[in-house]
Amino acid sequence: MFAVNRPINENDFNDKVQGLLQADAxxxxxxxxxxxxxxxxxxxxxxxxxxxxxxxAKYIRKGTALSKxxxxxxxxxVKYPASSYIVFAIYDPDRVIRNDASFAGDVESRRKCKVLALR
Structure with missing residues (x-):
């Protein structure tokens, strides 16, 4: 998804996500x-x-512990209202998350949400 213009930090990643979402909404x-x-x-x-x-939006830098x-x-x-649906857009260019399906399944089993690993 970001092969040509990779985000340099979490704020830049959020800017790019905003560009995708804001169109006519x-x-x-x-x-x-x-x-x-x-x-x-x-x-x-x-x-x-x-x-x-x-x-x-989460930006995982190389060397970041998955526990963080x-x-x-x-x-x-825990903090967001139970009535809200949360989408976790996770930019993980260095594949800190080794198994996307298992990671997403664990998170998604906790509440109404979707985990998207982006590279």
Whole structure:
């Protein structure tokens, strides 16, 4: 997907995701609105408000421990409203995730969500 213009960091990855999603979507919002969880503000990377779809983008750098990624995903699963459908868009150019199907299956068994490993 990013063979020619690879994201250089998570913010750049989010910019590219926004470019794909924003086209003509009036209900699309980036990093807005905040929701509350245990008195803390939680802000999704991307949202389609009329559909209750949240998109969390994760950028896995070479050498990143997979446990760090799973910790972030686990936190997102707990913090976002149960009524929202979460899409985890994970940019993993160095294949830190060795088995996409197993990884996605474990996450998707926890709540309404979809895991997409992008390379």
């Amino acid at each position: 009036e209900d699309y919002r980036r990093e807005f609105p905040a929701t509350q969880f245990a008195l803390a503000r939680v802000v999704p990377d991307h949202e389609f408000q009329n559909y209750q779809v949240l998109i969390e 990624v799973t910790d972030q995903i686990a936190a997102d699963i």
